[in-house]
Amino acid sequence: MTPxxxxxxxxxxxxxxxxxxxxxxxxxxxxxxxxxxxxxxIDFGGDAVPALVAALRSPKxxxxxxxxxxxxxxxxxxxxxxxxxxxxxxxxxLVTIADILGDIGAPAVVPLIHLLADRxxxxxxxxxxxxxxxxxxxxxxxxxRALGDPSEDVRGVAAVALGEIGDKRAAxxxxxxxxxxxxxxxxxxGKSLARLTGQEKGG
Numbered sequence: 001m002t003p004x005x006x007x008x009x010x011x012x013x014x015x016x017x018x019x020x021x022x023x024x025x026x027x028x029x030x031x032x033x034x035x036x037x038x039x040x041x042i043d044f045g046g047d048a049v050p051a052l053v054a055a056l057r058s059p060k061x062x063x064x065x066x067x068x069x070x071x072x073x074x075x076x077x078x079x080x081x082x083x084x085x086x087x088x089x090x091x092x093x094l095v096t097i098a099d100i101l102g103d104i105g106a107p108a109v110v111p112l113i114h115l116l117a118d119r120x121x122x123x124x125x126x127x128x129x130x131x132x133x134x135x136x137x138x139x140x141x142x143x144x145r146a147l148g149d150p151s152e153d154v155r156g157v158a159a160v161a162l163g164e165i166g167d168k169r170a171a172x173x174x175x176x177x178x179x180x181x182x183x184x185x186x187x188x189x190g191k192s193l194a195r196l197t198g199q200e201k202g203g
Contacts (some may be wrong), residue, residue, distance in 0.1 A: 019051045026066040041070045046077045072103035086122035102133025122152045132161030140167045146156045152182040163192025
């Protein structure tokens, strides 16, 4: 056996252990320790993503807050892991994930548009929420198509996102949604329509 064989596995284990320690340090009472841990986790990049996504569910507010900051700084590589972790039963976490993707901004738009057509409902919900945060006009047509989604939650999120973007192309499809079987979707469509036509009505 050559010297150093097996070292990649050892190095990987050491990285995992180090990342886990840094995640714990995000909850350190000392602000400098938290800041140093945050910077180190960002430097780990993609290697730290699984642990950071798991930390979004930490009961310690400072831990899940700083984990979200780190994920946003790492950027586009976090998108698959974030959407995979989406659970509709965890509304607060869903919103946090959407906020992180929104912070990533324009680079996340095309992947998120693809995810609007994902077979998994939670993924489509997060994609719609995040596209509403980013407010990129490239998302308008895909979001209009999502108004016909079989899930009322997805339809509602898409309606809200279109209101956030504020593109007039959404007006007619949103009007049709006022007849949706779901009252929640009707309300979402109505609010977005009000935003689209608000200036015409004097605000």
